[in-house]
Amino acid sequence: MIIQAQDVPGKASPPIKLVYFHFHNAIRAELDSLADEVLALEPLAGPPLLDQLRVIKERYQFLEQVYSIHSSVEDEVVYPALDAKVKNVTLAYSVEHEDEERLFEQLMQLLASAAAGPVGGRGGALRQLSCKAEEIYTTLRKHLAKEEEQLFPLLLAHFSFAEQTELVAQFLCCIPLAAVEAVLAWLKPAVPQAEQEELLAQVRMVIKDRLLLELLVTWLSPAAPPACVLPCPVIAIENARPWSPRPKTAPDPKGKPSPAGQAAAALKAAAVAASDGQGKPGAAGQAAAGLKGAAGAALPPGCCRVKLGLPGDCGVGAADADAGGDSAEAGGGTIIPLQHITHLHAAIRSALDAFAAEAAALRAGGGLTSAALAALVERHRFLRAVCAFHSASENDVVFPAARRLAGREGGEAFQECEAEHACEGALLEDLGRLLGDVRASARRGSAEAVGLTAELAAAAGAAAAAISGHMAREEAAVLPLLTRSLCRREQRAMVWRTLRAMPLRLLERVLPWLAGKLSEEDACAMTRDWELAAPADDCTLVSLLSGWAARGRQASPEPVDRDDPIRFSNETCGVSRPPRGVPAAAAAPTGSHAKARLRSAPPGAQTVEPAAKRARKSSARAAAAAASVARNAGGGPSGSAERPAEGAGGGLLAASGAAEGRGGDAAAPRAAPRVNPIDHIFQFHKALRRDLRSLEEEARAFAAALDEAVEWRGGGAALQALEGRYRFLWGIYCAHSEAEDAIVFPALEAKEALRHVSHAYTLDHQQEAQLFQEMAQVLQRVRSASSLAEARAAAAALARLTAATRASLEQHVRAEEQELWPLFAENFSEAEQQHLVGVIVGRTGAEVLQAMLPWVTGSCTEDEQAAMMSSLRSATRNTGFERWLGVGGAAGGLGAGGAGVSPAGGDIGVFRPGWEDIFRMNQTQLEETHRRVCSDASLAAERKAYLMQNIMASRYIVAQQRRLASGGDSGKPTRSYHNAERGVLGCPHYQRKCQVVAPCCGQVHACRFCHDEAEDHRLDPHAVTSMVCMACNLRQPASGSCSACGQPMARYYCGICHLWDDEPAHAIYHCPFCNLCRRGRGLGVDACHCMDCNSCMHLSEFARHKCRDLSACPVCTDYLFDSAQPYRELPCGHFMHSHCFAQYARYNYTCPVCVKSMGDMSVYFRMLDSLLARDAAELPPAYAARRQVVMCNDCGHRSEAPFHFVYHKCGHCASYNTRVV
Structure with missing residues (x-):
């Protein structure tokens, strides 16, 4: 049944609001409060400081656990569901989750060092602590704000109320069972009562599984708040409820067994069907043989809770303890309850070995396919989650009890084992970061992927050895002590509490995986011990867990890889949709090995779902634990464990179904490494x-220096260095x-495949x-x-x-x-x-x-x-960038920009050519004119020779005439004026206070254009090395100011082009690709350079321009690339000077190059329509019926048009820019 918004009576609140509104607000409120608490630590000292540090640590631990729940439900449920409807919106968020998790770990280390440090040296530790708290405050608030701006509206728009309710149910299933009550008690006060009731009603209508529904209704129903508001990750043994006898599993009045009994019977039947018929114990049972031997001795007399120094009675008398009086409750078997922990150890060892083997095969095979890497990512996620929750449960349940029993003498060994958990977590994190680097570099086709794969294989082997060695030491020292000292009931309670450290979603995958590795006897004993250990109100939970465990004992028609986590998906605690990126066939692999499954995977095959986020781990002794694990494992972790993280945090990149298969066939090997x-x-x-x-180090050092200063x-x-770097x-x-x-x-x-990928x-x-x-x-x-x-x-x-x-x-x-x-x-x-x-x-x-x-x-x-x-x-191969690189390094800078701001614009003044303009041609234009005259057949031979001689000598003739007319030597520096009336120095082209010395002829001119007009050759501005100051008449090296009088030569000076311009209204920039100075405020401001047509243009023209070679102006034939005059782009993509366009457009409306219309001619064409309508009535009868075939210069189509002596209209685009064919 699908519930739409209109099906809910009244204005119902969307269910997802619980997570993306109320939960976010609660996290933000806690962040604000904690940030203030950390800042308030500075004036404290002594015991008050230590007490406050302890309180802050507990609150941050709670916040971390709450935020990890939020991250887990997003990574496992929300993001895959959202990606199935809106692609590419969640790629960045999972990476951010990993970084935020890392920040919390660093904060815990700082809190521990601040509490353990010397009294006089806590100032620096507190400063570091406040900085780290600010990092968490900023990054988390930024992350939440982004989700509310981008993801929350998408969830409301694309998900029905029923689908949102399923997501909220999965949110509850991501909370560790031991923390559900406390987390909901913290959240419920922020949720209006009406919304809680609406959510409960919708959960009842949407959730189909009866047992899961009973649990969720129990959690969401109004109840008295628990006494503990800030829970630990799991409930410690001394805080557990005293064991109370509960009725044994008995048939109901109709003679049917209870739900737990039914689940146990199903589990036993599945185990019988899957057995080999010889009744031999499984590998996990053989691995625990040592523990059975340790438990062979009779239990010591007396209540085990008394031995632990805990109040109450376990319910077993001394005689029962001696005789093992509760063995009947265990079904008559000989399996010790704590042996279930060794079974989990054996399963973890097997999975670690399988992961290391897959990594080694990846290195040996050399084919980094997306499917193989995705499978390895999923294995790592699953293993990391299992190890993290298991380590956290041991830290909070197993090791405290072992320390009490061993006393001071044996407590240090247990502390060392406990400290190793933090190091193992770091090993798995480094392994995850390295795996993420391998995947990213393989997707890029980078050459470093091969080296990273070798590091990955080495790191996987080191992590497997370290964790296996740690578990072996636990089984040799810790578990035998607990087995000898605790009765079976207390052992069952301990195992049950370690189980409750995990969330439901992870348990649904872990229990079938674990049960599938056990013998029939061990599997049945495990579910029986759950039933005996759980309180009466956990009957529903026991039935649910037992049913999940029974899945792992179901017979398979073909051999399967029992270490492959993809086999164990969330069916009960999952949303009603296929897993992201995995086809239905992937749920049941057909091969006996992972390689067979990977070979059959389709392109873009993706992981089923990420595993849950890891639980809170103490990291106070991580450094000491690292040395301990390296020593006990026979060597330090190589590869990623010693490899420094590049960012603030680490971890796997988020899986994305769209991203995996874009590079081609997932089963095909990658192309050779390349540099993109x-x-x-x-x-x-x-x-x-x-x-x-x-910058951070300098700011911290500046603050520390002020703390020690005595005056300001x-x-x-x-401070200047700080500001400069900023x-x-x-x-x-x-x-x-x-x-x-x-x-x-x-x-x-x-x-198309990457829409929405960049919004975050x-x-x-x-x-x-x-x-x-x-x-x-x-x-x-x-x-x-x-x-x-x-x-x-x-x-x-x-x-x-x-x-x-x-x-x-x-x-x-x-x-x-x-x-x-x-x-x-x-x-x-x-x-x-x-x-x-x-x-x-x-x-x-x-x-x-x-x-x-x-x-x-x-x-x-x-x-x-x-x-x-x-x-x-x-x-930039078509540009002058290479020349700029060579000149720019020696130029000593580009100088200051212009003071005024003036947009670059075309000169649209009227062009009135005179006789003297015939001689204002550069050498290229003169040669072109020379060739045109030479090929003119209409000229007589004598006339042609005369013109050719004078054209080639024209620049020299004009220069000599001007020199004689001025009566002076152009080599002698004289003042010239930009505006003689106001006394502004310069020339007609530029306002400046200096003249350039031409390196080609040694003559002094005001600018390069003045030189080109006066001489018979052109000046290369990049070759200029000297100038003459017009204020003191001193010849000196080119620079921005005079070395003698100190006068600035201009407001703008370019040391590459040697351009001076003192005009306040001119904004000029140097383009490193043209290697010339241009009018405008700068590249990226109002201009850009196109590398294809090698020209600068306004930003507004770049998107719509057509790339063409910027050659000569078709009107005046002057070279446009280094022209000082502004030019204009025509709609067809050709260019001409702005002043040439203004003159040309007075007589023509078509481009002189391609004959297309130069603008919107619709008004002109409508005038021609009325003209032709009038002329049609006056045409002679012989022409009135005639038609002509015309070719349109604008659209390129042929059509027929009525006869006219001048104008012919295109039948396709209604243009009159046509020609008769």
Whole structure:
């Protein structure tokens, strides 16, 4: 039954609002409160500080657990469901979840070090703690805000109320069973009572499984809040409810067994069907033989709760304990309840070995297919979740009891085992990060994928050895002690509490996986012990878990890989839809090995679902545990364990069904490793990370220096360095984010398969820009501080804000590298990538390029630098970029820009040519005229020879005539004026206070155009080395100011083109690709350079222009590329000078090159319509009926038109720009 919004009476609240509104608000409120609590720590000292640190740690542990539940339900349920309806919207969010998880771990380490550190040295630890709290505050709030802006509206628009209710039910199934009551008690006060009742009613209508429905109704029903508001991840043994006898499983009045009994019977029947008929124990039973031997001795007399120092009585007398009086309750078997933990250990060992074997096979085979990597990702997710929850349950249930029983002497060994859990979690995290790097590099076709695969295989083997060694030590030291000291009832209670540490969704996959590895006897004993250990009100839960375990004992017609987690999907705790990216056939693999399944996987095959997020793990002794695990495992973790993380956090990139199969056939080997042109754009991230960390370190050092200062004397050099680095980073980040928003993201969205892929990153840019603006405000507060206390407060806020900005940007760029970067290799050809690179650098000004290139290459290896420059040269091969690189480094900078802002515009004044213009031709034009005269057959031979001689000598003749008329030597510097009446120095072309010395002839002229007019050759402006100051008449090297009188030569000076312009209204920039100065405010501001047609143009024209060679103006034949006059693009894509267009358009409306119309001629054509209508009545009868075939110059079609002596209308586009065929 599907419930739509209109089916709910009244204005029902959408069910998903519980997660994306109330849950988000509760998390935000806790973040705000904790941020204030951390800032309030600074004035505290001594015991009050330690007490407050303890309280804050407990609250952060609770917040981390709550947020991990939120992340788990999104990764496992919401994102796959949303991707099935709206593609590509969730790619970045799962990567962010991993980074946020990492931040919580780092915070826990800082809290532990602050509490354990010396009294006098806690100031620095508290500062680091406040910075880390600010990072968590900023990144989590940013993440929640993005989800509410992008994902929440999509969920409301594309999901019915029934589908939303299913998602909320899965949210509840992602909460660890031991924490359900406390989490809901924390959340329910924020949810109106009416919404709670509506949600409960919808759950009753939507959830079909009876047992799951009973659990959810129990959880959602109004009840008295529990005494504990801030739960631990699992309930410790001393906080557990005392065991109370409950009725044994008995038949109901009709003679039918109870649900738990039915599940146990089904499990036994399935085990008999799957047995080999010989009754031999399974591998897990053999692995636990040592534990059985340890338990062979009689139990010590007395109540085990008394031995543990706990109140109450376990319910077993001394005689019963000695004789094992509760063995009857175990079904008459000899299996020790704690042996179930060894069964889990054996299953984990087997899965770890299978994972290591798959990684080694991936390395040996050399074929990094998307299907193989996706299967390895799923194995890792499942293993990581199982190990994390198991370690957390042991830390909170098993090890505290073992320490009490062993006393001080044996407690240290247990503490070491407990500390190893943190190191094992770090090993699995590093393994996940390395696996994510392998997958991303393989998708890009990068050469480093081979080396990363070798690291992955080594790291997988090291992790398997370390974790297996740890579990062996537990089975040799910890579990035998508990087995000897605890009665069976207490052992069952301990196993039950460890089971309740997991959420329902994970249990539905773990229990069939575990039961499938057990013998019939062990599997039945496990479910029987659950029934005996669980309280009376957990009967429904026991029945549900027993049914799931029975699935693992069902016989399969073919051999299956029992370590493959894809076999164990969520059927009960799952939404009613196929898993994302996995066909129905994938649920039942037909091969006996994973390789057979991978070979049969279709292109783009994806994982079933990610496993649950890991539970909270104590990381206070992670460093000591790392050494311990390395020592006990026979060697340290190689590869990824020692490999530093590049970002703020690590983990696997989020699985995406759309992303996996885009690169082609998933079963086909990847192409040979290659370097993609777009790779070098993403290398910007390396340099950005480096400078962000430097900015954070400088801000922290500045705050520490102020804490030790005795008076405030201004920021000095340290503050100036901070401001300089901030301004540089802000400018570079703006250029990068604008390039992504304006070029990269639209290119991705233009691909049909990549729609909506960039929205989350655009939101990141907006929020990060806000962080930079806040940083500028805080810097202003530091500058304007009037006292030391005010400066200290502002500096501390600056340190926290720089840390938050660094964490936010690192999270953002890591998501781009994991998700966006591979998309270019999968969806864009090399030519398309090169075009994108050309467009990006074509909008980057010379000043920015001159600062950015050394900055980026400084963080790259020599090979990466060479590849980057080669890629840039290839993208700009048709331009003057190579010449700019050679000249720009020696030019010493590009100088300051113009003071005024003036948009580049065409000169539309009327062109009135005179006789003297015949001689204003450059050498190329003279040669062209010479050839035209030479080929003119109408000229007599003597006339032709005379004209040819005078044309070639015309520039020399005019120059000599002007020199004689001026009566002076052009080599002698004299003042010239741009405006003689106002006394403005310069020339007719430029306003400036200097003249250039031509390196070709040694003559002095005001500018290069003055030189070209006066001489018979052209001046190369890049070759100019000297100038003459018109203020003091001193000849000197070219520069922006006079070395003698100190006068600035102009407002704008370019050291490459040697252009001076003092006109306030002129905005000029140097284009590194034209290698010339252009009118405008700059590349990326109001202009851009097209790499294909090698020309600069206005930004508004770039999207619609047609790439054509920028050659000569078709009217005056002057070369347009280095022309000082503005030019205009015609609708057909050809160019001409603006003043030539104005003159030409007075007499023609068609392009002189292609004869297409130069504008909108509809008004003119309507006038011709009325004219022809009048002429049609006056045509002679012999012509009135005639038709003519015409060819249209605008649309290119042939058509028939009525006869006319001049005008013929096109029958297709109604244009009169036609010709008679």
